[in-house]
Amino acid sequence: MARTIGSHGPKTMEAIRKAGLRLIFEHGYAAMSLRQLAAEVGIQSGSLYNHISTKQELLFVLVRDHINELLRQLDRALQGKQQPADKLRAFVAFHVSYHMTRKREVFIANSELRSLEPKNYEEIVALRGAYERRLAEILTEGVAEGEFEVVDIQVATFAILSLLTGLTAWYRPGGRLTKEAIVAAHEKLVLSGVAPGAKPDQARSSRAPFADIAARDGSES
Structure with a gap:
């Protein structure tokens, strides 16, 4: 029993x-x-x-609460940030840090989306859309102020989110790089990707600092 x-x-x-x-x-x-x-x-x-x-209710609640918490904590992370670059840096740092510690929630929210019934699916997609819009608004603001150069806001939004969320597939605690170094690497990737007029020689010269980080912090990703 x-x-x-x-x-x-x-x-x-x-x-x-x-x-x-x-x-x-x-x-x-x-x-x-x-x-x-x-x-x-x-x-x-x-x-x-x-x-x-029902089992369906449990899945819906788990996914809904995960995304609501994601939105709540993101809004808190963005508080006080005025410039688009500062907002984007805060977005990246939050997203990466959060996803390092919520692997199960992230996996289920993505892989089991197909298992939701139509009404539940629509509500979750709307919540995901709200999160995506936070990033799209930052990019749009940066382009308007001349801080960012983005060919297509929607494509850039999805590409950045895929890049940042992808770490859940390979990140393991206690690895070669510290959490701080991993966050810094993602910030560098995203910010340099939207920087206006980035030159190839500038991209090549940016590799050295991260070689130093990897050697100094000694953790495995």
Whole structure:
């Protein structure tokens, strides 16, 4: 018989969320069952319905809360930033730092988007769009003020987000580079990519500082 930790209250719901996150990440949404989830939490299967009505609801809540938290923390990171370059640097630093510590949430939000029912899918896509617009607005402002040179704002937005989010596929804590060095490398990539009139010799000369960072910080990405 499952070890019962109580079928009511916020502690149990938090346990359900954590267990659901891990099980979906490890096995996939389709393969995870509510019976498996209940056993992981330590409650009877029927007790799950005191907190979630369906497996679909759990997935939706996990993804929705992840993106809402992403938006909340991003807005806080951008507070007080006036110049487009400062805003873009803050965006990159936040996005990279956040995604270093939320691998499961990021993976599920991306890979299981297809598993959401139409109404839930539309709501999540709208939230993702709000996050993308934060970056697009920074780029648009930078172009208007002559700080950035961007051929297409939408293409640049998607390309930058893909670059920054891609670290979840290879980043491992305790590696060769420190977190600070990884953030600095991404800042350099993004800011140099939108800088107006960047010359090839300037790009070549920018490699040396990061060789120094890699040697000095000694961590593996």
